[in-house]
Amino acid sequence: MKVLNKRNILTLIIIVAIYALVQVLITTKVISSFYEITIATICINIILAVSLNLVTGFTGQFSLGHAGFMSIGAYAGALVNMSMKSTTGFLIGIILGAIVAAIVGIIIGIPTLRLKGDYLAIATLGMAEIIRVVFLNMEITNGAAGLNGIPRFTNWLWLYVFTVLTLILISNFVKSSQGRACISIREDEIAAESMGINTTRYKVMAFALGAFFAGIAGALYSSYFYFINPTMFGFQKSIDILVIVVFGGLGSMTGSVIAAVLLAVITTLLQSLSSLRMIIYALLLIVIMLFRPQGLLGTKEITDMFKFGKKYERVE
Amino acid sequence: MSLLTVEKLTKSFGGLTAVSNANMHIEKGELIGLIGPNGAGKTTFFNLLTGVYAPTSGSIKLDVNGEKKEISGLKPYHVTKIGLARTFQNIRLFKDLTVLDNIRIAMHQNVDYKLPSALFRSNKYYEEEERLKKEAEELLDIFKLTHKKHEIAKNLPYGEQRHLEIVRAMATKPVLLLLDEPAAGMNPNETVQLTETIAKIRDEFDLTILLIEHDMSLVMKICERIYVLDYGTMIASGKPEEIKNNKRVIEAYLGEDV
Numbered sequence: 001m002k003v004l005n006k007r008n009i010l011t012l013i014i015i016v017a018i019y020a021l022v023q024v025l026i027t028t029k030v031i032s033s034f035y036e037i038t039i040a041t042i043c044i045n046i047i048l049a050v051s052l053n054l055v056t057g058f059t060g061q062f063s064l065g066h067a068g069f070m071s072i073g074a075y076a077g078a079l080v081n082m083s084m085k086s087t088t089g090f091l092i093g094i095i096l097g098a099i100v101a102a103i104v105g106i107i108i109g110i111p112t113l114r115l116k117g118d119y120l121a122i123a124t125l126g127m128a129e130i131i132r133v134v135f136l137n138m139e140i141t142n143g144a145a146g147l148n149g150i151p152r153f154t155n156w157l158w159l160y161v162f163t164v165l166t167l168i169l170i171s172n173f174v175k176s177s178q179g180r181a182c183i184s185i186r187e188d189e190i191a192a193e194s195m196g197i198n199t200t201r202y203k204v205m206a207f208a209l210g211a212f213f214a215g216i217a218g219a220l221y222s223s224y225f226y227f228i229n230p231t232m233f234g235f236q237k238s239i240d241i242l243v244i245v246v247f248g249g250l251g252s253m254t255g256s257v258i259a260a261v262l263l264a265v266i267t268t269l270l271q272s273l274s275s276l277r278m279i280i281y282a283l284l285l286i287v288i289m290l291f292r293p294q295g296l297l298g299t300k301e302i303t304d305m306f307k308f309g310k311k312y313e314r315v316e
Numbered sequence: 317m318s319l320l321t322v323e324k325l326t327k328s329f330g331g332l333t334a335v336s337n338a339n340m341h342i343e344k345g346e347l348i349g350l351i352g353p354n355g356a357g358k359t360t361f362f363n364l365l366t367g368v369y370a371p372t373s374g375s376i377k378l379d380v381n382g383e384k385k386e387i388s389g390l391k392p393y394h395v396t397k398i399g400l401a402r403t404f405q406n407i408r409l410f411k412d413l414t415v416l417d418n419i420r421i422a423m424h425q426n427v428d429y430k431l432p433s434a435l436f437r438s439n440k441y442y443e444e445e446e447r448l449k450k451e452a453e454e455l456l457d458i459f460k461l462t463h464k465k466h467e468i469a470k471n472l473p474y475g476e477q478r479h480l481e482i483v484r485a486m487a488t489k490p491v492l493l494l495l496d497e498p499a500a501g502m503n504p505n506e507t508v509q510l511t512e513t514i515a516k517i518r519d520e521f522d523l524t525i526l527l528i529e530h531d532m533s534l535v536m537k538i539c540e541r542i543y544v545l546d547y548g549t550m551i552a553s554g555k556p557e558e559i560k561n562n563k564r565v566i567e568a569y570l571g572e573d574v
């Protein structure tokens with residue numbers, strides 16, 4: 001098993017340590033239930049941002065409809081979980097939500113991903129709007145009133161498991177031949193196609209994977225906040241996710257993680273200054289974009305800071 | 317049997333006919349030159365061969381394992397899969413990626429693992445990635461670029477960027493390699509070196525090469541046969557000496573530095 005190399009084992013140890021640490025802080029009430037909400041928001045936003053980053057940052061396809069995929073996961077997860085009130089039901093809901101979101105991603109991606117830039121942005125915006133209107137008018141989703149009393153199974157364990165899983169899988173993807181094919185589309189679509197890359201196929205692949213993980217985030221969300229309605233997943237939500245991605249750096253997963261944490265913490269700290277909050281938040285974004293238009297990390301990753309791997313490579 | 321047979325190939329952009337009724341045939345192993353004044357339609361001809369443009373009319377047939385396959389109108393990635401690879405007149409590297417990644421991307425169609433292997437890092441993933449890296453380094457060695465594999469493509473000197481484009485095209489494992497002005501912007505010394513390398517890779521990799529070039533000395537020196545395009549029409553073809561003395565070619569180039 002080549003997966004069990006030194007680097008991966010070290011990563012695993014760090015992952016488990018972080019989990020244990022936060023769990024202890026929660027159990028001992030050092031982290032109050034008020035801040036638990038912040039943690040949930042951070043995890044869900046990390047999943048959303050990293051999955052959108054795959055589409056927009058790595059593959060270069062500007063999408064304004066990520067909240068649409070999130071809502072599919074949220075509703076599918078909630079509906080399954082409400083009729084099957086157990087952890088099994090919760091997990092089935094998550095997986096089902098993710099799969100349905102991915103399928104919708106493929107169906108919508110095939111025609112729209114032929115469009116470029118602004119046109120694609122508007123098409124994805126329209127798509128998310130259609131999804132919202134569908135939920136607004138379906139009986140099973142209870143229309144504008146939305147779903148209430150969704151059982152809460154989302155806790156620190158599951159938030160953490162799915163966040164880590166998302167990070168590992170998307171990071172693996174980006175560093176694979178398939179992921180490099182996606183990145184080449186962002187770099188130069190004509191050259192990519194001339195190098196034998198079926199660009200439509202890989203755009204749809206990135207879009208479907210992005211939708212899959214957004215679906216997971218949606219299901220985690222509905223099971224944490226008890227209640228969902230279609231307005232929660234409108235244009236505003238898609239923009240919120242995009243802000244995290246751009247803020248952290250298009251093409252940097254580490255950047256998305258840092259931005260998700262930072263923005264959630266800032267929002268929490270500014271909670272008391274409710275009226276000033278949005279202004280400070282907006283100013284911060286403007287400042288960042290003025291002085292660091294490539295986002296906090298550009299396309300750098302945390303792993304770039306450890307050059308051991310590269311020295312090692314030369315010896316072989 | 318010819319490797320490539322182009323018949324009556326025509327491409328119009330609105331009122332402008334960039335390539336008109338062009339014919340060409342290339343035997344396996346040949347090194348062929350395509351020359352012509354500015355705007356003659358040479359790059360358009362390449363774009364037709366590689367599927368970037370669909371022809372207005374005419375046919376392009378490639379010999380694939382003894383079978384003639386019509387490739388006109390196919391998508392570029394499909395044409396590349398069949399065995400045509402190219403470089404671009406205006407360098408089109410993946411300029412923000414490393415040298416190694418530029419090559420590995422071009423090796424994509426020869427990678428033997430699927431999406432689940434990529435996501436969950438199966439043994440196959442590790443084996444294939446190791447193989448890719450090794451093969452990429454071997455290819456980079458043609459132009460002595462191996463030690464620059466971790467550099468960002470746009471940071472390479474201009475000449476090396478042109479070299480990298482050739483290596484990248486070769487990484488797709490083509491049978492026919494199309495080079496669009498590979499010596500553009502190089503000094504005479506670099507051009508001589510490049511000429512030698514092109515001849516060398518043709519022999520070593522058992523390639524067939526079609527190259528567009530403005531630098532006549534390069535074309536005359538290494539090409540076995542030359543085609544001449546002028547205003548979209550093939551006005552001559554033949555051995556370098558025949559082309560040199562062809563009246564129509566001299567006329568077409570009149571006023572240009574030959």
Ligand SMILES: Nc1ncnc2c1ncn2[C@@H]1O[C@H](COP(=O)(O)OP(=O)(O)OP(=O)(O)O)[C@@H](O)[C@H]1O
Pocket residue numbers: 329332334352353354355356357358359360361405
């Ligand atoms: N996409 C396009 N749309 C419209 N006209 C085009 C297009 N591509 C090329 N042309 C025109 O077709 C003609 C041939 O252009 P092409 O680039 O093939 O010439 P070339 O022989 O490669 O010239 P050069 O030596 O300058 O590279 C030119 O008149 C050019 O303006």
Ligand SMILES: [Mg+2]
Pocket residue numbers: 358359360405
């Ligand atoms: Mg040209």
